[in-house]
Amino acid sequence: MKVSKLPDPFKSAREDKGYGEMDDQNDPVTMLLRLKDVRKSAHKYQTFTSEAKPGRIVVPSEVAIRDVRQIPFEVDPPMHRDYRTLVEDWFRRPNAPDYQAKLSVLVEEVVALALSADKIEVINEFSLRLQSRALTLLLNVPLEISKTWIDWGTHVFRSEGEALDGNKAAILYDYIDKEIDKAIANPGEDMYSVLLASEINGRKLTKEEVKGVMILTFAGGRDTVINALTNTIAYFSDHPESLIRLRREPEIIDKTVEELIRYFSPLTHMGRVVTEDTVVCEHAVKADTRVSLCWASANRDAAVFERPNEVILDRKMNPHVGFGFSHHNCLGATHARQILKTLIRTLTEKVSSIEILESEDNIEELGHFKRKVGFHKLVAVFS
């Protein structure tokens, strides 16, 4: 099997029943697997709330390790809209030409480094490095700061088994507390300062709210981007013909990015808490239990996607939910898309082949489903 292939473990459950079940720390989750159900439930926040106890909508649950509410992620409309409005313009900055020019420089440096090395371990020496460096642009902080984030390694935020390790999460929370204090003492043009100065409903954001936004910005954009970048490298190593095609037809790169996001679905699913007894796929779900919106399964739904298990670089109709759907769709998507577009363009310009020497899959266990979401290790030679 090609190293870049991500099989769809949900097919039979999606087609037979439409849902799956998994336990998570005695707070079981009904996973919604069909695109239509995922979309409808994402839209219907009155029945499927994000505003539960902080950490509960995440799977695995973070209730044991986190009290801070992530904003706007764990807030429902109408308050959610107010928070979104506050930060939306900031998260759209990656559309600006000067942001893109700076991002290009960062991407070219990381690719040049990969080309000059005999071999590299892609996750740590490429993806984590690029993700962290790019994040300095989104936060509008000096590039050197990314060294600290890179030193944390990939496991700081990992929400798997070991992630429920409160000590690791504390590294991030303490770091953000300190950065907020610095911005209070010495306001600048960075994201912390901008948030501290902003107002919602006629009052300043509290320190706790700023912290809630910043934790989410770090956590939401870390593993997702790292998986997307690493899987992209694996994909082009298996498909040199795709790199050649994109070199000839750069105008399809936007579509390719959407298709890779659909195929990779770097965030497998996200939970909601049910507010009233209801029925999904003829299956009763009780109030105060959890469902999850399984983006990864919805994105392979053959009722909507033709040849769902193939990467079709210029797929024209691609109503994927890789970045979520409706109220909470991904705020970081503009940034993430821009990183991937720039990476693909740079690979077509500078790289002729990528050879994988060694790989170890990262497989999530979700009840009886086993989903490959990326890699624990990927050693490659760029040339």
Place this chain on the structure above:
Amino acid sequence: MPKITFITATGESIIAEGTSGSVMELAKQYNVSGIDGDCGGVCSCATCHVHVAPADFNKTGAASEIEADMLELDDNVIKFSRLCCQIEVSDAVDGVTLTVPG
């Protein structure tokens, strides 16, 4: 050259001319506020939603099933809603007026 009129949420009217590509791409060229086209035109983001003037709806035609499924869950949907990345710029749509929902 086909001409398309966009009316933004604030009531500004922008007349755009183009020969090819999607209406979403045309709107972006002309910086029509409220048309973001985040997904690049693959029917995944709904940030290109417009209301077609009822008299012009026969020119644009109705949404496909996949597009209609996206629109169904948009709070501003009306009978004449379209995702304008799914409309090609051509003589067939010359003269249509599209309003960006506020």
